[in-house]
Structures are given as C-alpha cells and as structure tokens.
Amino acid sequence: MKFFIDTANLKDIQEAYDLGVLDGVTTNPSLMAKEGIKGDENVKAHYKAICDIVDNNVSAEVIATDFESMIKEGEELAKIDDKIVVKIPMIKDGVKAIKYLTSQEIRTNCTLIFSPGQALLAAKAGASYVSPFIGRLDDIAIDGLALIEQIVNIYDNYGFSTEVLAASVRHTMHLIQCAEIGADVVTCPLNVITSLLNHPLTDSGLEKFLADHKKANS
Template identity: 25%
Template sequence: MATQNGTSAKLTEPLFGTAENARMTGTGPAIWLAGDPEDLPEWLDAGAAGIVTNTVVLNQMVQKYGQITELTQRYLDITDKPVVIEIDGHSTQELLDVGEVFTKMSDQIVLKIPASTHALGAFAELKKAGVPTFCTTVFTLPQAAAVAQAGVTHVLPFCEPFNDVGGDPTKLIRDCQEMFDGWADRPFVTAALVRSVETAEAALADGADGIIVFWPVFRDMMQSHLTDEWNKTFLDEWNSMNDAGLMKDLPVQKH
C-alpha cells in the first residue's frame, strides 16, 4: 500500500489524531454527512466534518453518476473536507489494492471497511501507510477491541439495527467508551446508521465522538418548538429596532 503524500499532515488533527486529543482541543463531537453529492454542499458549509459513504448509498449513486471513481470525484469536487469511501472485498490484499485506487485520487480520501477477519490485516497495513480508516458494521465489544488493536482510526457502532430489534441503540457506544478509557491512542467512537434525531441525541449523550447522519437528520437536529418561539421573540424585537430607524448604520434586511 503506497503512502499518500500529505495525508498525515492534512488529516491527522483534529479528526484523525487520538480521540482524547480531539476532546482536549475542544473540537466537540463531529457530525458527518451522507447522501447525494447534489444535496450536501449547503450542509457541509454549515459545519459538518465531512462526507461518509456506504455501499448501499454508493450503489444508488453510481446508477445516477456512473463509475464509482467518477462518483468519488464528485464528492471531492464539492468539499475540501475528508471524504470517507466504503470499500469491500474478499481478502486483505483485495482491500488494500482497491483502497489504493481511492487514496491515490486525493489526500482527502479516508477508507471505510466492514468488520471482518481479513479487514484486520488491512487496517494494520493502512495504519503503517498513514491512511485513516473507519471500521463499520461493529455490533459487539470484542469486535471493537479487535479492530482498535489493528489500528483503525474510527470504530463505528451500528445504532439503528439495535432499535429495530427492541434493543438499546447506543449501549455499545457506552461500552466502547468505558473499554477505551485511559488508552493513550484510542480510536474515535463514531455512531453509524443514525436515522433519527432521537438516536443522534442518545449517541451524543452516551459519549459518541461523532455521528454519521443523512442531511435531513442534520437539518432536523436544529429543530425545537422552544427555539422557534424564542427565535420569533428575539427577531420581533430586532425588527422593532429596525422599524424605529435605530439600525441605520447596519446592513440589515427589510422584512
């Protein structure tokens, strides 16, 4: 696996250093976005950490945009933030060979790989090459421990499937945080498959270092009837000052 020039310098901090360092610098939980590249620019500009894909979304998007590398370039064209591409395969070497195609495209590329025994070798080699990695489909604490030891950057507990069977969707996040507590070089615990504001809130409350959501969930995270009521109160007061001619030195909009 070839090392990409600039990867370590560009993607190491704060999203790809240690989770403890990220917390100490006060960067806060990361919000990663998934979806169609046409829909994402507005939300990326609103503070999202970057883009994360999975093979379900990729398969949908290639039907619209063509080859997967062409789709990847579309994502790269809309942001200078990290773009996480999920890859898959049947062996460690296949994962490394496929991953190299993407990492050669840009220093922004991060590789996301489902949890498996052959993924462990890929994570170890990619760490040596300085390539950040996400491990998805993590459902158990032993899986999280294994991929962390292999060198993965982000461990991704899958949340909503636990909801689907009546379980606690974010218990694994709590368990991972407890297990990794005190690790000097611990991975990020990033909640994946978060389909609702409720699950996003639970994941963040349980200590997730980040969440991965589709942009409509990101939008809905800002909704609260109390916020709406108080925003209207404050905006009415603002408009009242403007109407009274007391804002002539400000570039305010008419209402």
C-alpha cells in the same frame, strides 16, 4: 463531536457544508447506487467530487472481502484524494487489511461493528474510526447506544486513538444521546442534523420579536 453526513448526494453534502458544521462524509455501495453511480471510474470520480466539497474525512468503502483485494482496492481509493478514509468491513481479512493500510499511513474506518469485542480488535489493528451501527441494533431490540458507551469506556481505559463513529443514527435523540455518552463522531442523513435547529419556542419567540418590531416601527 464531529458531524458526518451519510450520503452520496452532492446537493445534500453541499447544503450540510454550507451550514458550517460538517466535518466529513460517509458513503457505501448502496448510497452510491441510490445516486445512480455505476462503474469503478464513475464511482472514483464521484468520490473526488465529494472530496472537492468538504475539508476532510470522506469514507470510501471497499467492495472486496479478501485481504489482497481489499489492500489493492484500498490503496486505489486512497490515491483519489488525501481526504479519503478507506472503509473496511469487520471480518478477519478486514482486520488484517486495517493493520496493513495503517502501516502505510492510510486512514481506515472499520464498518459493521456490532459488539465491543469487534471494536477492540479494530482499535488494536490501528483503525482510525470504528462504526457501530446503533439503529440496526435497535431494530432487533438490542440497545445500540449501550454499545457506543461500552466502546467509549474501553477506548478510554487504554488510551486508544481510534475514534468512535456512531453510524445508523436515525433521529435527533440518537444524535444527542451519542453526544452525551462521548461518541467522537456521528454520521447521519442531512435531516437529522437540520432537525437540531427546530424548537417551537424558538419559532414562537421569533414570531413575537418580529411582531413587536413591526408595531414599534409602524
């Protein structure tokens, strides 16, 4: 499973990269705004700064919602760095844009996926990734993990190369359960990844080892 970090914060991205488990980054306009990044040129420069930290897979989202504008914006984003994956919304013109960008060998991430039918359309259009938002489904009492499992099964049935990128992953159990049902990627905040380090028996075991070492060498 690939680990992506869902943020535009360079410090968090660097920390995740230094941990040695980071495979990519996902961002969106809201995350950019949270970091105070405004204006097209500043946004592009920030994407470049992210690309300079990580090895691959930086999802950069288009703002446009019509076909021609999405194509133009997507091509401009792809020029920033070879690591860029153009993030396209799951709408009719978005599916068309994915098909076109894929024909130009530009990788795409189809975002705001909430049904297996949407995921099937994105894969048929050639999306590199689809991003089902499991946390947002959980918020309205729909099982987001069940959607991940459905999409994984459909893709396995037909050999689609599109990777299932579980988004809106909010806690450790989300992440572990995504791994159990075969999601290719999870994207989440840094604290969800680092929480995998924690277990009380690890802490107590280490404390005992250190205490025993101190006794043996006193």
